[in-house]
Amino acid sequence: MVYGRGKMLETIDTSLRLISIGASLLMLVLIVAGRIRPTLKLPLVGLLLGSMAYLINSSDAMRSVWAPFSMFDLPSLLIPFWIWLFARRLFEREPDDRMMWGIAGIMVASWYFGNFQPWTRPVGFYTVHIAGLLLVVDLMRIALADRADDLIEKRRLIRLWLPMLVAVQSGGILMVEMIQGSPINNDALQLLTAGLIFCLTLFSGLALLQPDADLLMLHGRPQQFTAPANTLSVSDQVLKEKLDEAMEQGHYRTAGLTISGLASHLDVPEHKLRALINRGLGHRNFSAFLNQLRITEARHILGDKEQVDLPILTIAMDLGYNSLPTFNRAFRSEAGTTPSEYRRDALSPERSDA
Numbered sequence: 001m002v003y004g005r006g007k008m009l010e011t012i013d014t015s016l017r018l019i020s021i022g023a024s025l026l027m028l029v030l031i032v033a034g035r036i037r038p039t040l041k042l043p044l045v046g047l048l049l050g051s052m053a054y055l056i057n058s059s060d061a062m063r064s065v066w067a068p069f070s071m072f073d074l075p076s077l078l079i080p081f082w083i084w085l086f087a088r089r090l091f092e093r094e095p096d097d098r099m100m101w102g103i104a105g106i107m108v109a110s111w112y113f114g115n116f117q118p119w120t121r122p123v124g125f126y127t128v129h130i131a132g133l134l135l136v137v138d139l140m141r142i143a144l145a146d147r148a149d150d151l152i153e154k155r156r157l158i159r160l161w162l163p164m165l166v167a168v169q170s171g172g173i174l175m176v177e178m179i180q181g182s183p184i185n186n187d188a189l190q191l192l193t194a195g196l197i198f199c200l201t202l203f204s205g206l207a208l209l210q211p212d213a214d215l216l217m218l219h220g221r222p223q224q225f226t227a228p229a230n231t232l233s234v235s236d237q238v239l240k241e242k243l244d245e246a247m248e249q250g251h252y253r254t255a256g257l258t259i260s261g262l263a264s265h266l267d268v269p270e271h272k273l274r275a276l277i278n279r280g281l282g283h284r285n286f287s288a289f290l291n292q293l294r295i296t297e298a299r300h301i302l303g304d305k306e307q308v309d310l311p312i313l314t315i316a317m318d319l320g321y322n323s324l325p326t327f328n329r330a331f332r333s334e335a336g337t338t339p340s341e342y343r344r345d346a347l348s349p350e351r352s353d354a
Contacts, residue, residue, distance in 0.1 A: 009191055016194040017055040020201045024048045027201070036216045039094075043086035050079040051197055058183060058190060074111045080132035080170050081107055087139045087162060090155070090215065091146060092284065107131050122181075129178045136171045139163060148258060149286045151278035155215060169196045232280055239276055242266050252293040253320045259286045287330075294319040295334040298327075302339055303346035312339045
C-alpha cells in the first residue's frame with residue numbers, strides 16, 4: 001500500500017515536471033523572439049533554464065534518465081540570482097555591475113568547490129545557499145520598500161506577490177536544504193516544489209502571451225510623456241489643475257513628500273493622483289516626478305551668479321532632499337553631471353561671454 005502510494009506520488013511529480021519543462025521551452029521561444037526589453041531577456045532566460053535544470057536535478061526518476069547530478073546543479077543553484085536580477089531590473093533598481101558579477105562569481109565558485117573539491121564541499125554548499133537567501137531578502141526589501149513610490153498599478157501588485165512566491169519557493173527550498181545539509185529527498189516536499197513551479201510557469205506563460213508595455217515591452221511609452229489635454233477626462237483635468245497649482249506654489253520642496261502626503265494635501269484619492277502622474281504625465285515613479293521639478297529649480301539656482309556662494313547642501317535641503325548624496329544622485333540622473341560641475345560650467349567665463 002505504501003509502495004503504491006509512493007509510486008503514485010512519483011508519477012504525479014514526474015508529470016508535473018514534464019509539463020512545466022515543456023511550457024518553459026515554449027516560453028523561451030516567446031522571450032527570445034518577442035519584443036521584451038533586452039535587459040529583462042537575460043535573467044528570464046537564465047531563470048527558465050535554471051527552473052528546468054532544477055526540475056530534472058531534484059527528481060531521482062528524471063535525473064537517472066537525463067544526466068548526472070552535477071550537469072544540472074549549477075543552473076539550478078543560480079535561480080535565486082536570476083530572480084533577483086529580473087526583479088531589480090523590473091523595479092528599475094539596476095544593480096551595480098561589480099556587485100552583480102561579484103555575486104554571480106561567488107555562486108559559481110561555491111558550486112565548483114561544493115561539487116569538485118571534496119575537502120571544501122560543505123563550505124561551497126552552505127556559501128551558495130547563504131548567498132541565495134541574501135538575494136531573496138534583498139529582493140523582498142526592494143520590492144516592498146519602494147512600493148509606495150511606484151506609480152504603475154500592475155507593478156505595485158507584483159511587488160506584493162512576487163516576494164511572497166520567491167520566499168515560499170526559492171527561500172523555502174534553500175532553508176530546507178541548509179537545515180538537512182543536502183538537496184531535498186522527501187517525496188512529498190518534492191511534489192510540493194514541482195507543483196509550485198508548475199503554477200509559477202503557468203502564470204508566467206499567461207503574462208508572456210500578452211506582455212504589458214509598461215512592464216516588459218521594448219517599445220513602451222516614453223519615461224516622461226505628457227498626454228494631450230483633450231485625452232484627459234474632465235475629472236483628471238480638474239485634478240491636473242490642482243496639481244499644477246500646488247507645484248507652482250512649491251509644494252514639491254516639502255521634505256519627505258510622498259504620493260500619499262500629496263494626495264492628502266490636494267484632498268483627492270491617492271489612486272487617482274497616482275494614475276494621473278503615471279498615465280497623464282508619463283512618470284513611472286513618484287520620485288521621478290519630484291526630481292524633475294526639483295532639479296529644474298536646482299539648475300536655475302546653480303546657474304545664478306547672485307547665488308554663487310550658496311552651499312550646495314543648503315540648496316539640496318531647501319528643495320526637500322534629506323541628504324547631499326541623495327541630491328547628487330538625483331541631479332546626476334537628471335542632468336548627467338554633478339551639481340558642482342554644473343555650477344562651474346554654467347558660471348564659467350567662456351559661457352558668460354557666449
